[in-house]
Amino acid sequence: MDSATARLRLWLVGESARPTWLSDAYTVADGPEHADVAVLMPGTPVEALDDRRASAHAALMPVINASGQSMPGALCDVASLQPALLDEALGVARPVVERLAQLPEIDALADTDALMVLAMAHSRQTPIQATWDFTRPAAVRYAALRGIENPRELLEELAAAELLVRERFDCIHYCPACDGSRLNVREECTECRSSDLGSEPLVHHYRCAYQARESEFLRGRSLECPKCRRALRHYGVDYDKPGVVFVCGHCGAESSDPAVGFLCADCGRHTDSERMDTRTWWHYAITSGGVTALHRGVLPHLSLEASMARGPMGYWVRDFMTLLRFEQAQARRYQRPLSALILRVHNIEAMSDAWGGRGLSRVFAHLVDVLSECLRETDAVTARNHVVYVLLPETPMAETEVIAQRLRETVETVVAGPMQITVERSGGVDGLSTVLEALTD
Ligand SMILES: [Zn+2]
Numbered sequence: 001m002d003s004a005t006a007r008l009r010l011w012l013v014g015e016s017a018r019p020t021w022l023s024d025a026y027t028v029a030d031g032p033e034h035a036d037v038a039v040l041m042p043g044t045p046v047e048a049l050d051d052r053r054a055s056a057h058a059a060l061m062p063v064i065n066a067s068g069q070s071m072p073g074a075l076c077d078v079a080s081l082q083p084a085l086l087d088e089a090l091g092v093a094r095p096v097v098e099r100l101a102q103l104p105e106i107d108a109l110a111d112t113d114a115l116m117v118l119a120m121a122h123s124r125q126t127p128i129q130a131t132w133d134f135t136r137p138a139a140v141r142y143a144a145l146r147g148i149e150n151p152r153e154l155l156e157e158l159a160a161a162e163l164l165v166r167e168r169f170d171c172i173h174y175c176p177a178c179d180g181s182r183l184n185v186r187e188e189c190t191e192c193r194s195s196d197l198g199s200e201p202l203v204h205h206y207r208c209a210y211q212a213r214e215s216e217f218l219r220g221r222s223l224e225c226p227k228c229r230r231a232l233r234h235y236g237v238d239y240d241k242p243g244v245v246f247v248c249g250h251c252g253a254e255s256s257d258p259a260v261g262f263l264c265a266d267c268g269r270h271t272d273s274e275r276m277d278t279r280t281w282w283h284y285a286i287t288s289g290g291v292t293a294l295h296r297g298v299l300p301h302l303s304l305e306a307s308m309a310r311g312p313m314g315y316w317v318r319d320f321m322t323l324l325r326f327e328q329a330q331a332r333r334y335q336r337p338l339s340a341l342i343l344r345v346h347n348i349e350a351m352s353d354a355w356g357g358r359g360l361s362r363v364f365a366h367l368v369d370v371l372s373e374c375l376r377e378t379d380a381v382t383a384r385n386h387v388v389y390v391l392l393p394e395t396p397m398a399e400t401e402v403i404a405q406r407l408r409e410t411v412e413t414v415v416a417g418p419m420q421i422t423v424e425r426s427g428g429v430d431g432l433s434t435v436l437e438a439l440t441d
Pocket residue numbers: 175176177178179180264265266267268269
């Protein structure tokens with residue numbers, strides 16, 4: 001065994017007896033804190049890992065699965081716990097451990113979950129994969145992110161901030177009542193929506209051109225045309241079977257094409273296929289911007305955008321743009337005033353260097369407070385690339401200077417530290433189009 005391998009500290013998870021060679025040959029830690037790699041011991045349920053994943057360090061730790069059961073999210077599986085197999089698995093784990101060792105202490109930072117996602121993608125050098133999992137209502141999971149509940153929203157935020165890049169997994173129907181995707185897709189009666197459908201061949205009598213279900217032609221074991229009463233003897237000569245017809249066992253209706261319906265296995269709601277919506281699921285790979293953010297331990301763009309979006313008047317950029325277009329149309333149609341304020345934060349990088357991620361989050365939180373203090377409930381706020389956009393419906397340009405001035409002053413008094421902002425004003429339907437362009441590019 002080479003000495004480099006021996007230096008990795010193993011955390012053995014499970015009650016099963018340790019072979020003596022293991023404790024003799026490897027460094028064994030009694031918990032995740034001082035370990036590099038977790039080994040899920042033979043016969044141990046995967047859940048044994050869950051309750052010890054409180055820290056980012058434990059959640060990011062590569063797992064060698066020797067349990068004998070499948071474990072989605074394990075770095076590698078070993079068929080049995082033997083020195084040679086374990087050495088080989090540790091060879092796979094080593095570069096992951098080394099990449100993790102170069103990262104800042106994620107638990108000490110703001111945006112822990114987001115940094116964990118980036119650290120997972122970066123340390124494994126593989127995308128965060130979506131996989132089917134029918135043990136959960138969404139029917140999809142990200143097995144690598146065991147420590148994060150419902151990570152979809154977070155992954156989408158990181159993709160919006162261009163720290164992750166998406167790759168399509170699949171487009172999946174979901175129940176409009178409960179959001180779940182565990183659905184039975186059925187062929188149904190077009191009239192009564194029962195799934196009690198039988199199919200029957202159609203018989204076409206050449207001579208008189210009559211066509212109907214086979215059962216109408218049956219006389220004992222032979223066929224007779226119910227219209228012209230002639231016997232049908234030879235397939236291809238007297239008659240043929242041009243297709244099938246679907247017959248409802250519930251209401252008796254016939255149709256050539258059954259309807260498609262969805263029955264939710266979780267809440268029991270039935271939905272016609274035309275009323276179903278789909279949701280696209282993605283795999284996510286880390287971008288070079290994501291790697292940089294991860295090593296700095298701070299996600300400035302994400303934080304400003306997320307802080308604003310989560311504030312009382314906050315919107316994500318896409319929703320803000322929808323609202324802006326609507327307000328623009330209203331303003332044009334009813335000749336109503338409409339204005340916007342554009343707050344540029346000039347020194348985010350310097351602030352993040354000075355105060356770190358947590359300090360920066362606090363500054364953003366203060367900025368949200370200032371905005372909710374100075375603005376009205378009908379105003380809307382979003383942020384993108386260090387710029388905060390405020391939409392002021394029913395507000396003429398002339399009134400915006402007062403609001404802008406109040407914002408500048410309040411930022412100076414409330415936000416501790418040298419936050420450098422400038423506030424621009426923009427008004428009218430045309431001015432707002434410029435805002436829209438800035439948000440789009
Ligand atoms: Zn449902």
